[in-house]
Amino acid sequence: MTSEQSVEPDAEPSLAEAATPRHAGFTYALGRSLITPLARGLYRPRIEGRENVPRDGAVIFASNHLSFIDSIAIPVAAPRPVHFLAKSSYFEGTGLKGWASKTFFESIGAIPVRRGAGQAALDALDLQRQLLDEGLAVALYPEGTRSTDGRLYKGRTGVAFLALQTGAPVVPVGLVGTDRMMPVGAKMPSRKERITVRFGTPLDLSPHGPATSGRARRLATDEIMAAIHALSGQELAGTYNEAPAQGAIEKIKQAIPHERR
Numbered sequence: 001m002t003s004e005q006s007v008e009p010d011a012e013p014s015l016a017e018a019a020t021p022r023h024a025g026f027t028y029a030l031g032r033s034l035i036t037p038l039a040r041g042l043y044r045p046r047i048e049g050r051e052n053v054p055r056d057g058a059v060i061f062a063s064n065h066l067s068f069i070d071s072i073a074i075p076v077a078a079p080r081p082v083h084f085l086a087k088s089s090y091f092e093g094t095g096l097k098g099w100a101s102k103t104f105f106e107s108i109g110a111i112p113v114r115r116g117a118g119q120a121a122l123d124a125l126d127l128q129r130q131l132l133d134e135g136l137a138v139a140l141y142p143e144g145t146r147s148t149d150g151r152l153y154k155g156r157t158g159v160a161f162l163a164l165q166t167g168a169p170v171v172p173v174g175l176v177g178t179d180r181m182m183p184v185g186a187k188m189p190s191r192k193e194r195i196t197v198r199f200g201t202p203l204d205l206s207p208h209g210p211a212t213s214g215r216a217r218r219l220a221t222d223e224i225m226a227a228i229h230a231l232s233g234q235e236l237a238g239t240y241n242e243a244p245a246q247g248a249i250e251k252i253k254q255a256i257p258h259e260r261r
Contacts, residue, residue: 007252031107032081039076043181043191047077049199053171058132058227059202062159062224063173064152064232065141069182069189074139075108077197083131084139085124086110113246125158132166136190142224143241150179152225152234153241160220164211167201178198198231 039045053059061074061082075082091102091112105112111131113124128138140162142155163170175197181193203223209216229236 021133046196053201058168059137060170061139065146066179067182073214082137082139083109088112132168151237153237155221155225157217157221160217172200172227174198
């Protein structure tokens with residue numbers, strides 16, 4: 001789940017009321033201390049460019065997205081705690097299985113959000129801004145959703161909006177091999193595959209202009225995606241990663257040029 005995806009409106013409280021930024025508290029600290037060395041020992045990820053990550057202050061990790069485990073690989077590889085958005089259903093289960101899911105996602109810095117559109121999607125962006133305002137690190141996927149064919153899709157502008165609004169530097173991340181380690185449908189990551197996590201040089205996007213400028217957001221997004229491409233080496237799709245349009249209205253919406261956020 002990312003700022004480019006939307007949150008489903010319903011009778012629940014607004015996202016800002018239903019979820020607040022989770023700091024690196026006891027559950028997170030304990031989970032990070034256990035999961036990080038375990039994952040590194042079992043799966044032996046290649047980690048490059050850790051020296052590029054600012055050790056304190058607000059920072060946005062902007063990554064390509066190939067697999068469910070991307071949101072585990074980045075926190076495991078990063079030299080500091082990282083927060084990201086995850087589907088609220090991961091936190092709402094009942095019984096032992098529900099408790100285990102909720103505890104696991106809290107331990108890796110996940111924050112629950114609901115899918116949907118409109119105000120709820122804006123609330124998701126605001127939630128991430130709160131984290132950045134507190135000097136924390138967040139991870140986002142500019143493509144909006146996983147690439148199912150391994151190509152790198154055009155970036156949506158939500159990440160650039162946050163960076164320009166908060167002044168936070170963007171660390172581009174290139175993930176390689178996560179789709180082979182845990183392809184769609186797999187229940188557990190394969191130990192036969194090794195992944196590579198590459199952290200690039202932090203990007204200062206402020207020269208592009210203010211967050212209120214659509215042109216600034218687009219140019220900043222393109223700079224982010226170029227940096228991710230240089231790290232991941234993926235084939236460029238040259239289009240947005242969107243589900244096939246359902247019905248005439250959705251087809252018209254996709255055909256009309258507009259800013260994808």
